[in-house]
Amino acid sequence: xxxxxxxxxxxxxxxxxxxxxxxxxxxxxxxxxxxxxxxxxxxxxxxxxxxxxxxxxxxxxxxxxxxxxxxxxxxxxxxxxxxxxxxxxxxxxxxxxxxxxxxxxxxxxxxxxxxxxxxxxxxxxxxxxxxxxxxxxxxxxxxxxxxxxxxxxxxxxxxxxxxxxxxxxxxxxxxxxxxxxxxxxxxxxxxxxxxxxxxxxxxxxxxxxxxxxxxxxxxxxxxxxxxxxxxxxxxxxxxxxxxxxxxxxxxxxxxxxxxxxxxxxxxxxxxxxxxxxxxxxxxxxxxxxxxxxxxxxxxxxxxxxxxxxx
Amino acid sequence: xxxxxxxxxxxxxxxxxxxxxxxxxxxxxxxxxxxxxxxxxxxxxxxxxxxxxxxxxxxxxxxxxxxxxxxxxxxxxxxxxxxxxxxxxxxxxxxxxxxxxxxxxxxxxxxxxxxxxxxxxxxxxxxxxxxxxxxxxxxxxxxxxxxxxxxxxxxxxxxxxxxxxxxxxxxxxxxxxxxxxxxxxxxxxxxxxxxxxxxxxxxxxxxxxxxxxxxxxxxxxxxxxxxxxxxxxxxxxxxxxxxxxxxxxxxxxxxxxxxxxxxxxxxxxxxxxxxxxxxxxx
Numbered sequence: 001x002x003x004x005x006x007x008x009x010x011x012x013x014x015x016x017x018x019x020x021x022x023x024x025x026x027x028x029x030x031x032x033x034x035x036x037x038x039x040x041x042x043x044x045x046x047x048x049x050x051x052x053x054x055x056x057x058x059x060x061x062x063x064x065x066x067x068x069x070x071x072x073x074x075x076x077x078x079x080x081x082x083x084x085x086x087x088x089x090x091x092x093x094x095x096x097x098x099x100x101x102x103x104x105x106x107x108x109x110x111x112x113x114x115x116x117x118x119x120x121x122x123x124x125x126x127x128x129x130x131x132x133x134x135x136x137x138x139x140x141x142x143x144x145x146x147x148x149x150x151x152x153x154x155x156x157x158x159x160x161x162x163x164x165x166x167x168x169x170x171x172x173x174x175x176x177x178x179x180x181x182x183x184x185x186x187x188x189x190x191x192x193x194x195x196x197x198x199x200x201x202x203x204x205x206x207x208x209x210x211x212x213x214x215x216x217x218x219x220x221x222x223x224x225x226x227x228x229x230x231x232x233x234x235x236x237x238x239x240x241x242x243x244x245x246x247x248x249x250x251x252x253x254x255x256x257x258x259x260x261x262x263x264x265x266x267x268x269x270x271x272x273x274x275x276x277x278x279x280x281x282x283x284x285x286x287x288x289x290x291x292x293x294x295x296x297x298x299x300x301x302x303x304x305x306x307x308x309x310x
Numbered sequence: 311x312x313x314x315x316x317x318x319x320x321x322x323x324x325x326x327x328x329x330x331x332x333x334x335x336x337x338x339x340x341x342x343x344x345x346x347x348x349x350x351x352x353x354x355x356x357x358x359x360x361x362x363x364x365x366x367x368x369x370x371x372x373x374x375x376x377x378x379x380x381x382x383x384x385x386x387x388x389x390x391x392x393x394x395x396x397x398x399x400x401x402x403x404x405x406x407x408x409x410x411x412x413x414x415x416x417x418x419x420x421x422x423x424x425x426x427x428x429x430x431x432x433x434x435x436x437x438x439x440x441x442x443x444x445x446x447x448x449x450x451x452x453x454x455x456x457x458x459x460x461x462x463x464x465x466x467x468x469x470x471x472x473x474x475x476x477x478x479x480x481x482x483x484x485x486x487x488x489x490x491x492x493x494x495x496x497x498x499x500x501x502x503x504x505x506x507x508x509x510x511x512x513x514x515x516x517x518x519x520x521x522x523x524x525x526x527x528x529x530x531x532x533x534x535x536x537x538x539x540x541x542x543x544x545x546x547x548x549x550x551x552x553x554x555x556x557x558x559x560x561x562x563x564x565x566x567x568x569x570x571x572x573x574x575x576x577x578x579x580x581x582x583x584x585x586x587x588x589x590x591x592x
Contacts, residue, residue, distance in 0.1 A: 003431060009428055011428075147350060153522055157530050165371075169371045250440075250442055269449075277447055288440065
């Protein structure tokens with residue numbers, strides 16, 4: 001709560017900057033609209049305007065600047081326009097009982113969320129299994145760890161179209177599976193690194209103590225290493241779920257998907273409707289915020305029950 | 311069939327050799343530490359080759375590594391052109407601009423404790439967002455050539471570097487800052503001689519995250535429109551025209567570029583932050 005005032009101040013500054021930027025970004029569009037409405041515009045010809053700098057245009061046509069704040073297809077929409085579009089495609093449709101219509105962002109967000117969660121689950125399982133193998137086997141540690149790092153330096157977007165082609169050739173219907181694979185690829189690494197750190201966090205003295213109790217390897221794992229790794233695990237899960245969402249959206253972007261938030265961005269680009277792109281972007285941001293917040297709450301609850309000092 | 315058996319035998323043999331090496335007396339030597347992962351990687355490629363040949367997988371679905379290597383050698387001029395367009399012009403220039411901007415912004419923000427408290431949570435949140443989605447907007451703002459790709463990269467790398475640098479600048483403790491004050495050091499002296507060096511491990515952490523993001527941004531932006539060259543362009547058209555071997559060659563280039571880029575930053579980090587505990591004692 002101590003940070004609330006600074007955060008709000010910075011947010012207000014960002015919104016103010018955004019509003020200030022709308023005028024120069026949209027001046028050309030505003031002048032086109034004004035010209036079509038029959039107003040006087042300097043210079044009068046669209047081609048001549050194209051060669052003028054935007055600052056000059058703004059100085060010469062100051063009475064038309066305001067038009068830039070209410071264009072149908074703005075280069076840069078105002079926050080209010082984005083918010084209105086977001087409400088139109090989510091809340092308003094839900095109120096009319098069409099929350100799952102194909103034009104509603106709730107439906108597309110749901111599609112994206114499904115792949116994200118599948119990818120997150122797959123990536124978490126892979127990451128945890130890999131971490132356990134790395135901690136317990138020296139061979140795996142020495143051969144797998146360098147490749148885990150290298151795998152993250154490979155831009156997954158280059159592979160994404162291939163994964164989608166491959167999975168459709170192998171006979172997997174739909175896009176949920178390839179998208180989940182892409183998000184698992186991005187998501188497993190933070191989990192792996194965090195878990196390796198966590199499983200190795202118990203000191204030699206603690207491990208020795210368990211040995212004096214003649215605890216078996218499994219007991220040492222379940223009663224010492226696993227609980228000790230929980231704070232590390234949750235921190236990396238929060239990074240992992242954000243990465244999984246990025247992976248899903250990357251999987252939806254390049255290859256002609258028709259549903260999902262990434263596909264909305266793609267379709268908005270193809271049909272020249274910037275408002276749809278911005279609304280989908282903000283929906284994705286809100287989704288990311290909700291997912292990370294949920295994991296944060298789970299982390300707090302779990303750690304409190306385990307008696308870990310936050 | 312013989313290919314499949316060969317691949318399996320190679321796998322078992324390589325695994326046994328790795329297991330032997332990892333538990334042998336030479337396991338701490340540099341040669342073995344390099345050899346083991348290399349052997350692991352080679353095994354994966356041999357398995358891939360064996361499966362493709364053994365099951366007779368169509369090259370339209372998955373070409374064998376040997377086919378990809380042939381295509382790679384045969385089309386180095388195309389690959390080099392794409393590499394220049396995407397990596398050198400798009401990713402690298404965006405990385406440099408975004409990195410410098412983030413660094414400068416971090417130093418300015420750091421002067422105000424109020425701004426730092428407000429910006430860190432927002433920056434952390436934005437760094438976790440799927441910013442790649444902004445690519446079509448920036449492509450429509452800055453045109454099809456590499457400028458729009460660089461712009462996407464700037465936006466993508468800005469926040470991770472900003473957040474890490476701001477966090478790093480807060481790393482010094484009161485004792486160290488007080489010591490600088492007893493030396494009558496000015497703000498800039500303290501910044502240059504104490505706080506920036508202390509922040510370097512964090513800065514490099516941000517830079518390393520940003521290397522991957524830079525390549526992702528540059529390639530994704532090309533899916534939304536580019537001149538008739540570039541890695542993203544070649545991949546998306548290659549998938550459409552079924553020249554899958556060329557696509558895999560591009561993937562190989564992007565993998566090597568990504569690894570080299572990361573390796574370069576990591577090497578630089580080691581040279582600059584040799585004093586940090588994580589780099590001592592090797």
